[in-house]
Amino acid sequence: MPDRIKNDHTSNGIGCNEFDLLLSDALDGVLSGPGLDRFQAHARTCKTCGPLLEEAEAGRTWLKGLTEVEPPASLVSNILASTTGVDTQRLRTMTRTPQPHISWWEHVQASYLEPMWAIVRQPRFAMSFGMAFFALSVSLTVAGVKPRDVLQISLRPSAIKRTYYNTQARVVRYVDNVRPVLEVQAALRGIKRNMNPAEPGPSKQQKERKNDTTQQPEQKQDRNYSQTGEKLILAGDPLGPSNRDLPVVSVTTYRRFV
Amino acid sequence: MEDVQVVAMLVRRCIAGDAAAWEEIVQTYNRRIYNICYRFAGTSDDAQDLTQEVFIKMYRTLSSYDASKGAFVTWVTTITRNLLVDHFRKTKQDRMTDSMDSTASDHEDAQPLSEQIPDQSAPPDTRVRQRELSQTVHQALGKLSPELREAVILRDLQDMDYKEIATALRVPEGTVKSRINRGRAELGRLLQRTYRQVM
Numbered sequence: 129m130p131d132r133i134k135n136d137h138t139s140n141g142i143g144c145n146e147f148d149l150l151l152s153d154a155l156d157g158v159l160s161g162p163g164l165d166r167f168q169a170h171a172r173t174c175k176t177c178g179p180l181l182e183e184a185e186a187g188r189t190w191l192k193g194l195t196e197v198e199p200p201a202s203l204v205s206n207i208l209a210s211t212t213g214v215d216t217q218r219l220r221t222m223t224r225t226p227q228p229h230i231s232w233w234e235h236v237q238a239s240y241l242e243p244m245w246a247i248v249r250q251p252r253f254a255m256s257f258g259m260a261f262f263a264l265s266v267s268l269t270v271a272g273v274k275p276r277d278v279l280q281i282s283l284r285p286s287a288i289k290r291t292y293y294n295t296q297a298r299v300v301r302y303v304d305n306v307r308p309v310l311e312v313q314a315a316l317r318g319i320k321r322n323m324n325p326a327e328p329g330p331s332k333q334q335k336e337r338k339n340d341t342t343q344q345p346e347q348k349q350d351r352n353y354s355q356t357g358e359k360l361i362l363a364g365d366p367l368g369p370s371n372r373d374l375p376v377v378s379v380t381t382y383r384r385f386v
Numbered sequence: 387m388e389d390v391q392v393v394a395m396l397v398r399r400c401i402a403g404d405a406a407a408w409e410e411i412v413q414t415y416n417r418r419i420y421n422i423c424y425r426f427a428g429t430s431d432d433a434q435d436l437t438q439e440v441f442i443k444m445y446r447t448l449s450s451y452d453a454s455k456g457a458f459v460t461w462v463t464t465i466t467r468n469l470l471v472d473h474f475r476k477t478k479q480d481r482m483t484d485s486m487d488s489t490a491s492d493h494e495d496a497q498p499l500s501e502q503i504p505d506q507s508a509p510p511d512t513r514v515r516q517r518e519l520s521q522t523v524h525q526a527l528g529k530l531s532p533e534l535r536e537a538v539i540l541r542d543l544q545d546m547d548y549k550e551i552a553t554a555l556r557v558p559e560g561t562v563k564s565r566i567n568r569g570r571a572e573l574g575r576l577l578q579r580t581y582r583q584v585m
Contacts, residue, residue: 152548152563155570180571187574190523191542199420200434207412207438211445212405 142170147177154181155188393458401449412441415459418544419466425539426470428528436473440466456553463546463554467536474532526576534569541566 142150150167153159159167171181247253268275282288399407419440424433443465451461527535540546540554541562552559 148564148567149560151567180567183571183574183578184567185570185574186578187538187570187572188542190526190573190577191538191570194425194520194523194527194543196417196421196543197424197430199417199437200430203420203434203437204409204412204416206434207416207441208409210438211412211442212408 142166144170144174144177147171147174148180151181151184155185390453390457394453397448397451397453397458408445411444415462416441418459419462422463422466422539422544423470425524425527425543426532426535427473428524432473436466436469439469443469457550460546460550460553463540463544463550464556467540467554470536471532522580523573523577526573526580529576530569530572534565534572537562537565538569538573542570 147167147170150159150163154164154167171178248257396407396411400411416437420433420437423436423440424430427433427436440462444462447465451458455461527538530538536555537551540551541548546554548559548562551562555562557565
């Protein structure tokens, strides 16, 4: 094309540059009269512009034969989603149908309850609730609680008050009954403590054994001999033979200190 | 082509936040923009992406549209054209290895151009032949340089007048005419050569 313009020549009163400018008008059919005649005459005589007209005409015909392509069905909704973030169907519903008046309860239901219910309906949550219910029912059965008993509970204020006082009296009675037992247990524990001094910690014993380089056998082997020591000590016990049944372990520990 | 006042009203409503007005704009122009993108980019996937990009850009810059400066469709076409040029620059490297036998379209049957020549001696079906012909022209269109391609698309496929094209492409009207002539001639030459090879 640039070569063609460079070698511009005039024939039939029209140059190649002018021909180029008139070409689109001629193809569009807006060129008429003497201008068209001159244009056609130039096309017939010029070896460059003649084929150009032919090719341009053919190209235009090809292009005019192209039909419009149908955009994908999802294109509009994709565009709306990427621009406004609103789905087309929802948008259409919002704009073309009047909004009905809703009560506060319906609002709460739509805003809070339904989303929560949608979560609860998920299989994993349903499974969890099922397991929790199963565990609860097993626990109640083991504990001897029957659902029938729960249903018979009276929720009247006077009944609740009576239940409260009954429960309190039961607790007080239990504490009163258990007190002598606790006192005896405390006395025995005190006696035991007086008899047995504090034992060294096991870690200390382990450490001593590790540092032992005397090649002596372990004290574990001497455990039988400790029985003698026990008897000797207990012989001087003012409490008498009742305390001779004290655990052997404590005596063994004592021997190690000796 | 468009009622200026109606479009101006739509744009004002969009700027005010009316989602329905924006949807109307999308419904009105998506086909046109998609077709420009499809003919320029060559593939359906690229055309979809580019169309979405055009609308996203339109949505963001809608307030900058000045009805006194030109028609809305020209403004839309300018945005489309600018994005197409950007896309062309970005994908320039990918097309370096393209040849006439490359498969450029996934919208239609992925066949090389030389294999898409219609068998005129024994056409199996007129519709199929027409479709194949369209594919051939579409592929040949993709072989034009972007300047010529955009000019012929806007003129011969979108029926825009020279003044509107000149505004959209930001070049003088004479340049537009010259590009259209050269584009048509190159396309004609390319298709005639292809057909001669087959004949």
